Amino acid sequence: xxxxxxxxxxxxxxxxxxxxxxxxxxxxxxxxxxxxxxxxxxxxxxxxxxxxxxxxxxxxxxxxxxxxxxxxxxxxxxxxxxxxxxxxxxxxxxxxxxxxxxxxxxxxxxxxxxxxxxxxxxxxxxxxxxxxxxxxxxxxxxxxxxxxxxxxxxxxxxxxxxxxxxxxxxxxxxxxxxxxxxxxxxxxxxxxxxxxxxxxxxxxxxxxxxxxxxxxx
Ligand code: SF4
Numbered sequence: 705x706x707x708x709x710x711x712x713x714x715x716x717x718x719x720x721x722x723x724x725x726x727x728x729x730x731x732x733x734x735x736x737x738x739x740x741x742x743x744x745x746x747x748x749x750x751x752x753x754x755x756x757x758x759x760x761x762x763x764x765x766x767x768x769x770x771x772x773x774x775x776x777x778x779x780x781x782x783x784x785x786x787x788x789x790x791x792x793x794x795x796x797x798x799x800x801x802x803x804x805x806x807x808x809x810x811x812x813x814x815x816x817x818x819x820x821x822x823x824x825x826x827x828x829x830x831x832x833x834x835x836x837x838x839x840x841x842x843x844x845x846x847x848x849x850x851x852x853x854x855x856x857x858x859x860x861x862x863x864x865x866x867x868x869x870x871x872x873x874x875x876x877x878x879x880x881x882x883x884x885x886x887x888x889x890x891x892x893x894x895x896x897x898x899x900x901x902x903x904x905x906x907x908x909x910x911x912x913x914x915x916x917x918x919x920x921x
Contacts (some may be wrong), residue, residue: 753791759801762876763903806872806909809841810848814862826912828905832898839901843892849916857920864920870913877907
């Protein structure tokens with residue numbers, strides 16, 4: 705199959721599939737799969753249709769980096785496909801997600817990571833370094849502040865500064881990840897594999913806020 709997407713949504717006459725393919729040169733042959741869309745930016749999400757902000761939608765990433773949008777309602781109602789054909793423009797099951805569908809998370813960061821978050825206009829966390837296999841958001845502000853205050857402010861690589869960032873993530877996305885308790889009961893965090901950080905970022909709703917700042921002596 706040959707598609708000509710290059711920053712457009714491919715929906716050829718003989719194609720049952722829509723695919724974003726930002727990296728492929730025009731006319732490149734690509735592999736397509738039902739109901740896949742590759743989404744890299746917030747505005748790309750417009751191409752997904754209603755599923756993009758439906759409380760019943762979720763995403764999975766294939767080992768080739770494609771993002772699959774799935775419908776949780778398909779488990780209980782045969783009218784809905786497990787992987788809806790995208791973009792979904794009308795849907796009887798659509799319910800816009802609200803704050804109950806989100807989980808608030810925190811992350812302590814040093815100056816360098818803070819600058820990269822700022823460069824994203826406070827919408828995404830930067831890719832992990834090769835020696836950092838996981839991204840560790842934490843579940844409460846006190847734990848994040850403890851790390852920022854007691855570790856980042858003493859760390860030269862952090863610029864002796866610690867920020868506490870707060871952000872909201874779709875609950876349905878986080879359901880795939882167990883909560884890890886790494887100390888006392890308040891030391892709870894998620895371990896997001898570095899390869900899945902991009903899709904994690906896509907499941908951040910709204911902007912990342914700075915809620916505390918600590919500086920070393
Ligand atoms: S209910 Fe409709 S809009 Fe919501 S995830 Fe399923 S297919 Fe998408």
